[in-house]
Amino acid sequence: MNEHSTKKRPAFDHLFFWFMFAQGGVIAALLIPVHILVQGILGPLGIVPVVDRHYDTWISILGNPLVKLYILVLIAFPFFHFAHRLRYLLVDLGVPAAKSLPAQAVFYGGAVVISLITIWLLLTTAPLSL
Amino acid sequence: MSTETATREYRWVMPRGWWTRRANYFWYIVREFTSLPLAVWLLWFLVEVQRAQSGPKGYVPHSSTAFVIFSVICLGFALYHSITFLSLAGVILHFKVLDRPIPSRLVVLSQFGAWAAISAVIAFVLIYFAR
Amino acid sequence: MAAKRITIQATRFDPDKDEKPRLQSYDVPFADESMVVLDALNYIKGHVDGSLSYRWSCRMGICGSCGMMVDGVPKLTCNAFLRDYWPKPITVQPLNNFPIIRDLIIDMDDFMEKLKSIKPWIIRKQELPLGAGEHRQFTPQIDEFRQFSQCINCMLCYAACPVYGLNDGFLGPAAIALARRYNLDSRDEGLKQRLPMLAEAEGVWECSFVGECSVVCPKGVDPAKAIQQTKLDTTMRFVLPYGNRD
Numbered sequence: 194m195n196e197h198s199t200k201k202r203p204a205f206d207h208l209f210f211w212f213m214f215a216q217g218g219v220i221a222a223l224l225i226p227v228h229i230l231v232q233g234i235l236g237p238l239g240i241v242p243v244v245d246r247h248y249d250t251w252i253s254i255l256g257n258p259l260v261k262l263y264i265l266v267l268i269a270f271p272f273f274h275f276a277h278r279l280r281y282l283l284v285d286l287g288v289p290a291a292k293s294l295p296a297q298a299v300f301y302g303g304a305v306v307i308s309l310i311t312i313w314l315l316l317t318t319a320p321l322s323l
Numbered sequence: 324m325s326t327e328t329a330t331r332e333y334r335w336v337m338p339r340g341w342w343t344r345r346a347n348y349f350w351y352i353v354r355e356f357t358s359l360p361l362a363v364w365l366l367w368f369l370v371e372v373q374r375a376q377s378g379p380k381g382y383v384p385h386s387s388t389a390f391v392i393f394s395v396i397c398l399g400f401a402l403y404h405s406i407t408f409l410s411l412a413g414v415i416l417h418f419k420v421l422d423r424p425i426p427s428r429l430v431v432l433s434q435f436g437a438w439a440a441i442s443a444v445i446a447f448v449l450i451y452f453a454r
Numbered sequence: 455m456a457a458k459r460i461t462i463q464a465t466r467f468d469p470d471k472d473e474k475p476r477l478q479s480y481d482v483p484f485a486d487e488s489m490v491v492l493d494a495l496n497y498i499k500g501h502v503d504g505s506l507s508y509r510w511s512c513r514m515g516i517c518g519s520c521g522m523m524v525d526g527v528p529k530l531t532c533n534a535f536l537r538d539y540w541p542k543p544i545t546v547q548p549l550n551n552f553p554i555i556r557d558l559i560i561d562m563d564d565f566m567e568k569l570k571s572i573k574p575w576i577i578r579k580q581e582l583p584l585g586a587g588e589h590r591q592f593t594p595q596i597d598e599f600r601q602f603s604q605c606i607n608c609m610l611c612y613a614a615c616p617v618y619g620l621n622d623g624f625l626g627p628a629a630i631a632l633a634r635r636y637n638l639d640s641r642d643e644g645l646k647q648r649l650p651m652l653a654e655a656e657g658v659w660e661c662s663f664v665g666e667c668s669v670v671c672p673k674g675v676d677p678a679k680a681i682q683q684t685k686l687d688t689t690m691r692f693v694l695p696y697g698n699r700d
Binding site for chain 2: 554662
């Protein structure tokens, strides 16, 4: 069994990733369903007009710095949430290797990479306009 | 843990399909799995942003039936994530006002209220600025 | 009218003879409606097969000794009524996630070590002399932790926890709930001594909030809540400025 408890230390990496997981979970819960409903269902079916159905409206709203910031939040935090959950899901399904440091690097690193891609896309897609 | 001299014990081995044996376990795995379809849908959202780079001529919005079906499935998972996450967060958050704990039902209700309000604002922006 | 009978399928495992556990069927008279699974086991031991081994003591949901898997669900057998299962046969197995010593008896050493490791007693920075009197506490202060103090160490929560089943290094539901019980006690000053155990990798972070520990608890303790709140409090301690002060 365990060595004496003095050997144990708070795991700050786990603390940080759980914090990001919780934040991302709240943001995903609050923001994502309405995007899927409006942009994924109502828009394509033509039930309501939606900004991303036309180039002009889409590019103009993407130019707004607040929208850029919002999209970064919409992507970055939830991806840390997804990375954390999928890693634990693999453990649950019998892949203990998902606990290893390389696995953590792949999953959380993936979330960082997607966040960086998002920043790059937001900076290159539409010129800033106020 | 066991040595040669100790009485032999039968060690527990977690069965691979443990999560199929009880409904609660199954719904827990579904809850964790929601992250996959949500991640895929958000990647599509990034593609939608990226496609705006192709200019007014090259921009054709997604309209296929397959895409709508994919979104409907993702919406199911998204709602399940929202409902479970916001309900469970009510268990975790513990606030006090004037030294009296706020009942967790009130915390959960206010979270669902915030969800509705935020969704309405986002839907308004997405639709209003389409003109 | 012929007397009612019920079939009990109990796990048998003799470490000297058996390679692995097997189920054995027993036919037991279901004499009165208040009979519980533990009564059926006692009938088997007394009248059918004296070699059947299992733990029990109080028969009234207090001692926490008679926890077993009843039809795959961790239950106190003294609190599992035959009338809820009859006429179907009942399968009685040792608690999941623990090594089996014999028949329905599991090895609880790991659990006892974990309970001890979180120092489940009131810790004071400076012990006061006895003459200084008792440590006073008001009812609202007791209400903070009352629920977490109801644990009877029956280990049903460990048997319900797939995280513990996959990795027995996990500190586990009851131990963390008990740690929180003392951390929330207004008389206690031992948080810093317990934090290393709670906040290490196989402490609270191992938990993925399945929530089944709280569902099966016969005493209404909510270990899942204790674990998630410990995660949040620990995080806030390090995230908020000055959060780490005493």
